[in-house]
Amino acid sequence: MSSHTFVDVQVRRDDLRTTRVVEGPVPGAAGLAAGRAVLRVERFALTANNVTYGACGAVPGLEYWRFFPAPEGWGRVPVWGFATVVASETPGLAVGDRFYGYLPMSSHLEVEPGPVGARGFADVAPHRAGLSPVYNTYLRVADRPGEDTAARAALEAEQMLLRPLFTTAYLIDDFLADEGFFGARRVVLGSASSKTAYATAWLLSQRRGGADAVEVVGLTSPGNVAFVEALGCYDRVLTYDAAATLDADVPTVYVDMSGDARVREAVHRRLGDALRHDCAVGLTHWEQGAQRRSDGAPPAPLPGPKPTMFFAPGRWRKRDADWGAAEVERRLAAARDGFSAKVRGAGGWMTVVEGRGPADTARVWCDLVDGRGRPDQGHVLAL
Numbered sequence: 001m002s003s004h005t006f007v008d009v010q011v012r013r014d015d016l017r018t019t020r021v022v023e024g025p026v027p028g029a030a031g032l033a034a035g036r037a038v039l040r041v042e043r044f045a046l047t048a049n050n051v052t053y054g055a056c057g058a059v060p061g062l063e064y065w066r067f068f069p070a071p072e073g074w075g076r077v078p079v080w081g082f083a084t085v086v087a088s089e090t091p092g093l094a095v096g097d098r099f100y101g102y103l104p105m106s107s108h109l110e111v112e113p114g115p116v117g118a119r120g121f122a123d124v125a126p127h128r129a130g131l132s133p134v135y136n137t138y139l140r141v142a143d144r145p146g147e148d149t150a151a152r153a154a155l156e157a158e159q160m161l162l163r164p165l166f167t168t169a170y171l172i173d174d175f176l177a178d179e180g181f182f183g184a185r186r187v188v189l190g191s192a193s194s195k196t197a198y199a200t201a202w203l204l205s206q207r208r209g210g211a212d213a214v215e216v217v218g219l220t221s222p223g224n225v226a227f228v229e230a231l232g233c234y235d236r237v238l239t240y241d242a243a244a245t246l247d248a249d250v251p252t253v254y255v256d257m258s259g260d261a262r263v264r265e266a267v268h269r270r271l272g273d274a275l276r277h278d279c280a281v282g283l284t285h286w287e288q289g290a291q292r293r294s295d296g297a298p299p300a301p302l303p304g305p306k307p308t309m310f311f312a313p314g315r316w317r318k319r320d321a322d323w324g325a326a327e328v329e330r331r332l333a334a335a336r337d338g339f340s341a342k343v344r345g346a347g348g349w350m351t352v353v354e355g356r357g358p359a360d361t362a363r364v365w366c367d368l369v370d371g372r373g374r375p376d377q378g379h380v381l382a383l
Contacts, residue, residue, distance in 0.1 A: 004029070007383045009105040009361045010074040013065065016054045017369045020074070021358040027110035028087050037088040039099065039109045044081025045160035046105075046364050046379045048194050048257075049168075052282040053078050054369075055259070061311070067135060068104040069127055076104040077365070080164045082141065082156055083109065092116030100159065101138035105361055107383040111138070132313040157352045158344060161378040162195065166336050169199035171315040172281065176253060177207075181214055182276035184251040188267065191257035192218025192228045192237065193375035196282060198349070200255060202339055205233040215250075219243055219263065227375050231349060244270050256307070257282040268302035275304035355381045 006026045012018035028038045054077050057065035068076035085097045090113045099120055103109055113121040120140040128136050144152075176187065187204055189197045197218070207213045218234040219242075228237045238245070243266040246252070252275050254267050259282060268275060319328050343349045355364055364379045373379075 005107070007107040007358055008076065009358050009365070009383070010070050010076055011054060011365070013054075013057060013073060013075045016051065017366050019362040019365060021362070026086075026108050032087050032089045032110075034089045035112060037090045037093050037111050037113055038086050039083035039103075039111060040086045041103050041107055041109060041383060042082045042084060042098075043156070043160065043380050043382045044079040044103055044105065045157070046079060046361070046368060046381055047161060047165065048191070048368055048373060049165055049196060049282065050077055050079055050365075051368050052259075061309075063131065066127060066131060067102060068106075068109070076106065078102050078135070079105055080160050082160070083138075090116060090121075093121070098141035098143075099138040100141055100156075102135045105365070105381075105383070113138075134313040134316055154352070157354075157378070157380045158340060160380060161350070161352070162199070162340065162343065163336070165196040166199045166339055167316075167332060168196050168281070168312040169203055170332055170335055171312045171319070172200050172255060172279065172310060173203040174319065175310070175315055176204075176255075176277075176279070177212060179277070181212070182251075182253055184214065184253045184276045186215040186217060186250045186252045187255060188217045188219060188243075188246065188252055189234075189255045189257065190219045190240075190260065190263055191282065192220040192234060193224040194257050194282070195350070195375075195378070197255070197257045198228070198231055198233060199339060201231070201233040202342065203335065206338075214253075217246070219258075221371075224375055240266075243267050246270050248272070249274060251276050253277045253279060255279045255281060264307065265302060268304045272303040278305050278307040280307045280309045349376065350378045351376060353377050353379050355379060356383075358383060 004026055006024045008022040010020050010022055026038065028036065032038065053064040054075060056062045057075055064078055065075045067078050070076045081103045082098060082100050083103060085093055085095050088095055093113055093116050111123045112125040114124040120138045122133060122136045189201055191197050201216050201218060204214060204216045215235045216233065218228050218237045219240050220228050220237060222239050225237055225239060228234060240263050243263055248270055252271055254275060256264060256278065355361065361381045361383065364381060367373050
């Protein structure tokens with residue numbers, strides 16, 4: 001496929017498993033306006049987290065569809081990856097500069113950079129106004145002459161796959177600890193095989209033996225039980241249908257990565273007032289997120305606390321104000337290093353699987369949407 005062709009993988013907003021490939025001229029090919037730049041998307045990661053972006057694309061306060069506008073009825077799912085400047089009419093931004101950040105499943109992206117600094121820039125395009133700075137910021141990738149190309153590619157693959165997910169996990173762990181776990185002695189994580197869930201479980205497991213230790217229980221599908229148990233960061237692993245067997249008198253926090261209404265109902269009805277907080281994070285089971293009764297009526301109110309959406313950028317802003325950006329980054333990096341050591345290498349928790357082209361991208365996306373992704377794999381794609 002020519003590098004002079006723009007390639008875009010789009011999904012139906014009302015049916016995430018329906019995709020199409022749109023081709024056209026590269027943005028800016030007919031002339032680039034002053035203050036604009038074009039990035040060529042090199043590689044990006046696809047995980048269940050991106051399914052959540054699609055499922056929550058129109059949710060007020062999240063609005064993931066706004067980042068990369070698409071024709072009516074279609075959406076461009078945000079992903080995390082690396083890109084190189086191929087055209088620039090922006091001072092301080094040169095052709096060949098590389099950046100890490102929020103990208104579409106596309107070959108190119110036109111941006112409107114704000115002030116460009118040593119760390120990078122923010123896209124200040126009007127359609128991104130009011131959206132989270134965490135998602136609008138593009139971080140500069142330092143040029144390291146002589147660096148081993150294969151080693152760099154492996155490290156960047158890990159960064160694409162794990163940095164966003166681990167950051168969310170770190171902020172969940174920080175939030176729960178800051179709240180004294182709402183008085184709970186147990187944390188139950190739904191979709192326990194997902195990378196965000198087991199990163200959270202790993203962080204929670206680091207508290208074992210301490211004053212703030214909690215029991216960490218994972219809920220997963222029968223086919224993923226062995227994988228989740230082998231991680232060693234969960235104290236117990238249960239299948240989803242066993243959620244109704246949880247000890248009903250143990251104060252509990254539920255961290256929900258799946259968004260499965262049936263599992264949430266089982267947890268709430270089993271625990272009732274013993275459920276101290278319901279932390280809604282993801283929608284890996286997006287089609288089960290809004291189950292209704294067979295007669296079409298809305299589901300009955302659940303006992304226990306109302307589910308509360310966890311928005312990682314909001315927690316980041318709080319810690320940025322509390323500690324300062326440099327300290328947040330330092331603490332996060334220190335925690336991430338320990339987690340990365342468990343994930344990478346022989347015997348690690350994740351194998352990186354590379355794909356190329358729109359067909360591979362659409363296939364991996366649909367596998368994730370339909371819950372067919374393997375928990376021991378991380379997918380990195382290139383268009």
